Amino acid sequence: MIITADRYPTYSVCKRGLTALFAQDAWKAAIAASHVTHAFMLGGGGSPAKDYELLLSLLSNPATKDDPIRMLLVDINPYMIAQSQDGLGLFIRDLPDRGRLWIQALEDDLLQLDHPDPVRKSLLERPKGAVFVITGNTIGNLSERRFFTALSGIAKKGDLLVVGCGIMDNISVNELQSEDSSKYTDHTILSFVRPGVEYAIRQNHLRQSLDHALKHSVRAEVRPGTQGGLSDVPGSCSVVLTLKADEGDIVLLRSARYPSKNLTAFAARHGWEPICVVPSPMDKQYAQFAFRFGKVDSENGIGERQ
Numbered sequence: 054m055i056i057t058a059d060r061y062p063t064y065s066v067c068k069r070g071l072t073a074l075f076a077q078d079a080w081k082a083a084i085a086a087s088h089v090t091h092a093f094m095l096g097g098g099g100s101p102a103k104d105y106e107l108l109l110s111l112l113s114n115p116a117t118k119d120d121p122i123r124m125l126l127v128d129i130n131p132y133m134i135a136q137s138q139d140g141l142g143l144f145i146r147d148l149p150d151r152g153r154l155w156i157q158a159l160e161d162d163l164l165q166l167d168h169p170d171p172v173r174k175s176l177l178e179r180p181k182g183a184v185f186v187i188t189g190n191t192i193g194n195l196s197e198r199r200f201f202t203a204l205s206g207i208a209k210k211g212d213l214l215v216v217g218c219g220i221m222d223n224i225s226v227n228e229l230q231s232e233d234s235s236k237y238t239d240h241t242i243l244s245f246v247r248p249g250v251e252y253a254i255r256q257n258h259l260r261q262s263l264d265h266a267l268k269h270s271v272r273a274e275v276r277p278g279t280q281g282g283l284s285d286v287p288g289s290c291s292v293v294l295t296l297k298a299d300e301g302d303i304v305l306l307r308s309a310r311y312p313s314k315n316l317t318a319f320a321a322r323h324g325w326e327p328i329c330v331v332p333s334p335m336d337k338q339y340a341q342f343a344f345r346f347g348k349v350d351s352e353n354g355i356g357e358r359q
């Protein structure tokens with residue numbers, strides 16, 4: 054299990070992008086207009102520095118200056134949650150406004166959040182506006198369709214959504230495929246997948262050592278996202294990391310990147326209208342998307358919710 058935030062290859066890129074988003078007038082106007090007092094961090098473990106940036110942004114919102122601010126960390130992995138709680142505790146310790154903050158955690162599958170359950174329901178309740186946040190390219194590891202379906206099942210009109218993910222603007226899947234894919238197996242990424250490789254060797258009783266596997270058996274391949282159901286967003290591409298083994302190849306990780314327009318259109322079909330797209334100052338091919346739940350732009354959409 055991976056519980057050390059700074060081992061994510063995109064961690065700093067994503068965090069800097071969030072800071073840039075929170076500095077935007079469009080963002081400040083959106084949290085003010087929606088009276089955002091609740092933040093739901095989806096796949097939200099392991100990134101207390103990002104949580105802290107969001108808390109600062111919500112605490113400084115003049116429209117909710119007297120309200121308590123609640124943050125719920127939702128993650129399937131309890132170790133990721135524990136790491137966030139420890140880190141956040143340290144970050145907020147000296148904040149003059151810390152008395153306004155409530156931090157809670159829910160160990161749960163974020164793709165099931167729309168399934169009725171009294172505990173979930175009570176934790177997702179809020180009297181004012183909410184922001185849902187999915188950063189660290191987590192959306193690229195999931196079925197986007199399932200993600201947006203679950204989310205739209207619990208969102209209310211005016212709620213906000215932040216998605217931090219890799220983008221592929223002005224570059225085609227073919228161009229990405231012709232690039233040297235060995236960059237996806239550099240030492241940062243290998244150290245990121247190391248616990249996963251160790252787990253795969255143990256679970257599958259593979260006849261190779263961890264070091265041998267990391268050096269010789271981890272391969273990266275860029276595939277069109279829609280190939281084999283890797284992604285639901287048209288035009289996306291996925292980096293697939295595979296552990297080669299005599300016993301059969303094991304997929305360690307898949308991570309999608311999106312043409313910005315296509316991700317925006319996909320979200321719109323699920324009721325999320327775009328507010329702004331902010332590329333990270335550290336990497337123009339990584340962006341933070343901010344959306345507001347409201348109108349639906351196609352007849353296939355799911356309609357407005359109050």
Ligand SMILES: C[S@@+](CC[C@H](N)C(=O)[O-])C[C@H]1O[C@@H](n2cnc3c(N)ncnc32)[C@H](O)[C@@H]1O
Pocket residue numbers: 061064067095096097098099100103127128129130133161162163164187188189190191
């Ligand atoms: C790439 S990490 C990103 C974490 C971090 N919040 C960030 O922004 O850097 C993905 C996180 O999503 C969690 N996760 C993956 N699938 C999930 C699911 N179906 N439900 C809840 N959490 C999930 C993992 O446990 C992990 O903490």
